[in-house]
Amino acid sequence: MSTPRVPKDQYQHYIPRFILRRFQPEEAVAKTRVQKRQAYKVAKKAGSAGLEIDTISFYDVDKGVLDRRPAGKAYGKMNLYQVVGDPTNVNYIEEKFSELEGKAAHLINQIHDARLQKEITMKRKELETLRKFIFLMHYRNATRVTSYFSQDHPENAPLAAWIRKFKEKNGFEHDFDVWLFGMRYYLDTPHHAIISTAEELEKKYGHAQLAEMMIRTQVDADFENWHAMEYESVSNAYFLGICEAADGEEFVLSSNGFGLWEGLLMGESGAHRLYVISPQLAIILKNVFLQLPELRATVKSSLSGIALEKxxxxYATSQDFSSAKDEKGFQEIAAALAAYRATPKAQNDLFTFKITKLTPPQTHEINEVIMLNINPNGSLTFRSPISALSTVRAFMASKDPFAQQRKKDYSALLKELTSKPPPSANSAPSQDLEDNKFKLVLDSIVGGAVEFKSQYDRAHRLFCLLKDDSTLSHPMAVKIRKLTRTIVELWTGTLGAPLKNLNPRPEANLVEMLSKEDSDKFYCVMKIFLSKLGVEIQDGTVLMTLVEETIILCVVQRMARGRHEALENLLGNVPVITV
Incomplete structure (x- = not known):
């Protein structure tokens, strides 16, 4: 009989790497796979192959130190939820969460790509995936794992009898086992099944008794499924909204920032719950009671000014769930809707969310909530030093008494950010705004968020952001400018001196659109010509194909203004230039 294999130690992230990568500096994000392989070879040659290419800014609040950390070794913990008692699969939960994480990453990428349209539509099954993901991001946070179901923790006193009974019933030795059981339950059980279980328990116990339990004044030791109730209390009591940071501003990330409570409603915490998913995007869960004017007036919240729409x-069915004339009718509709949600057809319901663009003060308010709640031994991560400086300065100027108490925690960060300004510090805010705009358009095009009739139209959208005197610092903009100059020099080098009667045409511009037929013809001619010049740009990716096609437009406009006769000889009757 073989001895069960001893599990290997594993570093397990409580903030997924796909989120951390979005907080990498711009120059790191823009690297292609080829460039990353080249960087790895350089590191290996230098004897530092163990170092990761992907790094993030990491501010240690306790030490007051800002440095770079490998994304693979940040915001995680060794053996976070390793199931040692299961020798057949010691990392069952990690593998199950990876499946959920992959689906959530795809959805979050789609939200990013939808920012230009200011809204996104997703199916119910996709929304359920997103809901479960953000719930578990809070549930599995390493700072909460040891205390979430700690029988002796003061905050768990109303739950202590239930924890004790649950451990006895399931043969658990440790409080951690209760948390681990919940993690497995959430991953193994469909969203709608968890909600249905909780709603059945609500019918059994009644709303009043259950409400008393939910605020943890007294929890029945024999309560059947507290895990389901915790999940339902977040899913049904809050509606989901999506926010985009103001132009030139970004959200920050913290070690305990997923699922933060914010605001008081009727004296109880939980007007909002906050989840930053990238420097540009945050998900806010808003208490459904805030839709009622009489309750909205009682809320104490720094985020109450953010207008979120349900x-x-x-629905994928013809049933009407909207009209109820009285309480009985409302209950009947609620029951019908609950039954419908559990059907396969309901998985194809469509939910359209508006993406709310925030103002700079609103962006700073969200960051202030995060910075206020960072643990004394926690950490803060950001992408752009310019945006981070704006955020820290706003925090230091805050009138909130709690923020004033925590200013000392960020004084070292403020000093670090102000002592190393970017090279173009005098024009940094507007420059950063232009770079953000360029990146937004680039990401949207590459992600397929915007449809174009032709490749020419697609490249022209990016080309419009590249002015002749452009100082964009985005790596792709720099690459386009550099290669444009190189190609123009190569091209003009093959030409003789211009005719004496040939005058430049500085007013020449590219047409805004081309038909697909003309676009295909245009790029076919130009790519063959570049090949003859010995120029190879794209690597087969969507990004580099777009970069190549944009470079071609930049080259053609330069030639149309300086050596239009050469361009006309090459393109013939393709209607690209307007004078």
Whole structure:
């Protein structure tokens, strides 16, 4: 009989790497796979192959130190939820969460790509994935794992009898086992099944008794499924909204920032719950009671000024769930809707969310909530030093008494950010705004968020952001400018001196659109010509194809203004230039 294999130690992230990568500096994000392989070879040659290419800014609040950390070794813990008692699969939960994480990453990428349209539509099954993901991001946070179901923790006193009974019933030795059981339950059970279980328990116990339990004044030791109730209390009591940071501003990330409570409603915490998913995007869960004017007036919240709308719903059924004349009718509709949600057809319901663009003060308010709640031994991560400086300065100027108490925690960060300004510090705010705009358009095009009739139209959208005197610092903009100059020099080097009667045409511009037929013809001619010049740009990726096609437009405009006769000889009757 073989001895069960001893599990290897594993560093397990409580903030996924796909989120951390979005907080990498711009120059790191823009690297292609080829460039990353080249960087790895250089590191290996230098004897530092163990170092990761992907790094993030990491501010240690306790030490007051800002440095770079490998994304693979940040915001995680060794053996976070390793199931040692299961020799057949010691990392069952990690593998199950990876499946959920992959689906959530795809959805979050889609939200990013939808920012230009200012809204996104997703199916119910996708929304359920997103809901479960953000819930578990809070549930599995390493700072909460040891205390979430700690029988002796003061905050768990109303739950202590239930924890003790649950451990006895399941043969658990440690409080951690209760948390681990919940993690497995959430990953193994569909969203709608968890909600249905909780709603059945609500019917059994009644709303009043259950409400008393939910605020943890007294929890029945024999309560059947507290895990389901915790999940339902977040899913049904809050509607989901999506926010985009103001132009030139970004959200910050913290070690305990997922699922932060914010604001008081009727004296109880939980007007909002906050989840930053990238430097540009945050998900806010807003208490459904805030839709009622009489309750909205009682809320104490720094985020109450953010106008979030509930998603509009298009049901995949002809049933009407909207009209109820009285309390009985409302209960009947609620029951019908609950039954419908558990059907396969409901998985195809469509939810359309508006993406709310925030103002700079609103962006700073969200960052202030995060910075206020960072643990004394926690950490802060940001992408742009310019945006981080704006955020820290706003925090230092805050009138909130709690923020004033924590100013000392960020004084070292402020000093670090101000002592190393970017090279173009005098024009940094507007420059950063232009770079953010360029990146937004680039990401949207590459992600397929915007449809174009032709490749020419697609490249022209990016080309419009590249002015002749452009100082964009985005790596792709720099690459386009550099290669444009190189190609123009190569091209003009093959030409003789211009005719004496040939005058430059500085007013020449590219047409805004080309038909697909003309676009295909245009790029076919130009790419063959570049090949003859010995120029190889793209590597087969969507990004580099777009970069190549944009470079071609930049080259053609330069030639149209300086050596239009050469361009006309090459392109013939393709209608690209307007004078």
């Amino acid at each position: 998603a509009s719903i298009h």
